[in-house]
Amino acid sequence: MIYELSFFDEFIQQYLPSSQAGVSEEEFEEKKKLLREEGAGVRSRMIIHVFTFKRQSGIEIYIQHHQSALIALSDSLLHYMDGQCIRSIYKLSRTNHFNNLCKLCYQALEEILFWIETYFSQYFNRDGKLPEVHKLIAIRELEEKTGILDHSLVAAGVNAELIRIALLPLRKFSENHPPRTKSYRKLIWLKELVRELQQLGERGQGHGDKDKTEEDIFSILCYLxxxxxxxxxxxxxxxxxxxxxxxxxxxxxxxxxxxxxxxxxxxxxxxxxxxxxxxxxxxxxxxxxxxxxxxxxxxxxxxxxxxDQPGQKEMPINMNISVAQLGCLLRWLVDTEIFTIQSHTDLIKFFAANFTTFKRGKISPGSLRIKYYDIDMGTANAVRDLLFKLLHYSKKT
Structure with missing residues (x-):
């Protein structure tokens, strides 16, 4: 099989080890130009060679062979780069030309790999391992976003165990699990999870309805x-x-x-x-x-x-509020003695039997009972907004 990466093999295995003592300005500019030209040359040669295959299977083997080789070459560059160099992989130093050549070599390999993933996506092995530098950068970004998401979900009053479950895949990715678990496919999935949860936070700002937020999280987790x-x-x-x-x-x-x-x-x-x-x-x-x-x-x-052999039941009344909001409203009506009742339990059973909510449909007496006695601030704010809406409407009549 034709192999298009011989230049990079030689550059990493022979040139870099012999140049660790230092690289002159002139030599740096020469190698910089070669890396750029060879990156473009690899792409051109691969396009030409792909059209010589008579079968799709041949193209797939050719593409995935070069994908694996590019990742292995990228990982081998870690032998010449320290942590600081890796963290600034896309920023060149003013003085250390050896580090700069390592960075430029990595960038050239990454560009080819990204090009293959983009233009030969049907043949790209998304279950293949990520390059180590790519993985380290992704971990740093995901850790930062996980912390922000955790804080926003806690602030929204979401159940702590649900937060743990939703964010667990993000945290596991950051831990020292086997490399095979850190694949392109897994990273794509995690980024989509982050995006969906971020959009949920943006949509939910100000509504303060914990139940709706948790229902939306459930929908997202099933969707993904x-x-x-x-x-x-x-x-x-x-x-x-x-x-x-x-x-x-x-x-x-x-x-x-x-x-x-x-x-x-x-x-x-x-x-x-x-x-x-x-x-x-x-x-x-x-x-x-x-x-x-x-x-x-x-x-x-x-x-x-x-x-049960129930008699003919009247159709329940549907309300455009959540169970938590209904529980809060009932509690306020009782506490202010607008409702005068002998039994809280009977009141809860009556409303559970004769009313439905826009999200949950039929109301469980147990669920309504919990929300009746445990009112969170977000729900209280939502009911308060509802009452202001009624008050505003009453002024028009």
């Missing part, structure tokens, strides 16, 4: 297919609580159907997954819900007396 064990354990535990908070077996089965419908309707980004070897995040949750449905259904068959 965060199919991890921690994701599965967290959400199946949440769903189990919601199901068990329903009063009867029939209501539990109805809740499961509602959860399955909502999850089935969530979008998935084609070709994206934290792990390609595991079923999708949506599929693992739907499978768990189906198993729960079978189990609870079998209990209903064994205990027919527990089967």
């Amino acid at each position: 297919n965060l199919n991890s064990v921690s994701f599965y354990n967290y959400y199946t535990a949440q769903f189990r609580k919601e199901i068990e908070n329903e009063g009867t077996i029939a209501e539990q089965l109805e809740k499961i159907n509602w959860l399955k419908r909502n999850i089935s309707q969530l979008q998935e980004k084609p070709g994206f997954a934290l792990s390609k070897k595991v079923v999708s995040a949506k599929e693992m949750l739907l499978q768990w819900l189906s198993e729960e449905q079978k189990y609870i259904g079998s209990k209903q068959e064994l205990n027919p007396k527990q089967t």
